[in-house]
Amino acid sequence: MSLFLLDGNGSAEPDAEVVGAKAAGLMRMANAALPIPPAFVLGTALCADYHAHGGRLDAKVPELIARGIRHVEQCTAQRFGGTRRPLLVSVRSGAPVSMPGMLDTVLDVGLCESTLPGLLLATGDPVFVWDSYRRLIQCYAEVVDGSSPAPFTALVDDAIQRHGVPAANELDVAALRELTGRMLDAYRSVVGRPFPQDPTVQLTGAIEGVFRSWNTERAVAYRRLERLTGLPGTAVTVQAMVFGNCGLGSGSGVAFTRDPATGEHNLYLDFLLDAQGEDVVAGRNGIGDGSGDGVATDLTPELARRLREVSNTLESVFTDAQDFEFTVEEGTIWMLQTRDAKRTPWAALRIACDLVDEGIIDRDTALDRLRGYDLDQISRHRLASASAQRPLGRAVPAGMGVASGPIALDVTTATARAEHGEPPILVRPEASTDDVAALAVCGGLLTAGGARTSHAAVVARQLGVVCLVNCTSLTIDTEAHVVRIGAHELQEGDPITLDGGDGSVYAGGLELVEERPTELIDRVHAWQQDQAAQRAQLSDPSRRRIED
Known part of the structure; x- marks a missing residue:
């Protein structure tokens, strides 16, 4: 079976290997009466087929899509491609094992010249409608057609500057409509054809784009890093927006x-x-x-x-x-x-212990979850003393601990530094999952923008990288290999220190002290000893004869 229908009334719970971890999670949430938008899922086997046949969809996929769309239409009382109450959908990836930010998603699919008036009429909100349309054009160009985001981001930045607003969501209707027109022109110029105005063509293209994202460089690097082998591919969840x-x-x-x-x-x-x-x-x-x-x-x-x-x-x-x-x-x-x-390993240890205390899991489950960690190596760093040195700037902590190292401004430089025994601090305009190969060898990540829950920050935290995001005083000149934090200028290769406790950024390499969660480690070691003793009793033949 390759098609699965989801609604908010609870449903079966197929294997994540078949429907992907995302859809399996949606099904379990629906069963727990949590609100999920209706959806259908194309199983992971279709992704494997797609790549096995040289990037061509199986002949049965169009009918599966049509059946799935009819299901979502019935659940929402909207029609995909309709001119009165048009249904828009998101097209989301879903690997059998979570791969945060490594695979692609396309939102607002189904919005086009014929459905736009109906959405305007249904919502009465032209700002929302034109904002959604310009988002779709950019996302579709990136995911489906492989375009760089740069030309579209430049148009957004130009509109923000010309209209004197702090962000795109504060542009008025006229500005958004003009911006959308410019994006349609940019799409034609970059891609070499007009933006597709047939919602079904958009949907099919988005599904293929998500399937293709399975083999992007960042996705392959992440699976190699996490030792994820033998997976069939990604499922695709098509969900009402x-x-x-x-x-x-x-x-x-x-x-x-x-x-x-x-x-x-x-x-x-x-x-x-x-x-x-x-x-x-x-x-x-x-x-x-x-x-x-x-x-x-x-x-x-x-x-x-x-x-x-x-x-x-x-x-x-x-x-x-x-x-x-x-x-x-x-x-x-x-x-x-x-x-x-x-x-982080530190968080894994504390969460396991706390969940036992709260009666959510038992000790054996906690030990099973901690099996992949070397408990005696779990540690974090802090500054040796309250630093007399004033920080260059502050950012939002997205991890913990302290890291010092030379500044690296790109993946190549970061990797070269690490190979010479100097785990660097990667300094970037934003946290991007494209940097996953560098994150695996860095001591820290500092970004000018971004959020602590962004996909790249999630990956960095899991890898134990000290991560600070949205350092608003940070500017980066990649051509000159220079960064500025406030009034202070640093060259690529200069050492800096990131404090994941309060988000401070310091010049130079500062003295660090290692901390270990000794009490929690000792507690888990005691559980391990109790578990080993219980197993020894069960396996002792003489004890089994006495009990018999």
């Missing part, structure tokens, strides 16, 4: 049910008003300014309360700390994804 970009009563966010850096039992959350999900996870938009802890401040008390309830429900269902993505559409929360949270 829910919109976080339809005003200040809407937004998109990413949350961890526990702090993935330290393991503390606090909701760790980034949220952007009037934004779609890619604005948070792609690493291109800054959240927080380094003056606080980076926690979203745009949540109403009621929304914060409901998200804590969601967090508790997820942990009771999945019995582990979760990383979940959600959209708020005019006050309504919609769940888009959940997965076991990527975490």
Whole structure:
């Protein structure tokens, strides 16, 4: 079976190897009465077939797509390609094992010249409609046609500057309509053909784009790094769009049910008003300014309360700390994804112990989850003393610990430094999953923009890289190989220190002290000894004869 239908009323729970981890998580959330947009899933076997046949869809796929679309239409009372209440969909990847940010997604599929008037009529919100259209054009060019984001990002930056607004979501209708026209022209110029105006063509192209992302350089590098072998490919989840970009009563966010850096039992959350999900996870938009802890401040008390309830429900269902993505559409929360949270070894140890204390898991389960960690090597660094040196600037911490090393401005330089025994600090405009190969050999990551829950920050944290994002005083001159933090100028290769505790950035390499969670380590070692003793008793033939 290659087609699976999802709605919000609960459904079966197929194997993640077949439907992908994302769809399996959606099904379990639906069964727990959490709100998910209706969807259909094309299974992982179709991705394997696609690549086995040289990048051609199986002949049965168009009918599977048509059946899936009919299901979503029935659930939403909207019509894909309709001129009155048009259905728009997201096309999302879903590997059998979570690969944060390594595979592609296309949002707002189905918006075109014929459906745009109907969406305007249905919503009465031209700002939202034109904003969604310009987003689709750029995303489609990048994912489906392999375009660089640069020409489209330049158009957005130019519109922001010319109209004197701080961000794209503050452009008015006239500016957004003009920007969309310019993006359509750029698409024709970059791709060599007009932007497709047939929603079915858009959908088929987006599905193929997601299948192709399975073999991108970053995806292959991540699977090699994580030793993920023998996987068939990615599933594709086609889901009714829910919109976080339809005003200040809407937004998109990413949350961890526990702090993935330290393991503390606090909701760790980034949220952007009037934004779609890619604005948070792609690493291109800054959240927080380094003056606080980076926690979203745009949540109403009621929304914060409901998200804590969601967090508790997820942990009771999945019995582990979760990383979940959600959209708020005019006050309504919609769940888009959940997965076991990527975490530092320090956090893994604390979370396992806390979950035992809370009765969510038993000791054997905790030991099984910690089996891949060398407990005696779990540590973090802090500055040897309160530094008398003033920081060059501050950023939003996305990990923990302290790292010192020479500045590297690109993947090649970072890799070369590491090969010579100098784990560098990678300094970038934004956190990008394209840098995964460099992150694996770096001691730290410092970015001018981005969010601590972006996909690249998630990967960096899992790898134990000290990560600071959205350092608003940081500028990078790649041609001159120079970075500036405030008024201070540094050359590529100069040493800097990142403090993942408070987000401070210092010049030079500072003295560090190592810390270890000794109490937790000793506790888990005692569990291991008890488990070994129990197994020895069960395997002792003389004891079995006495009991018999």
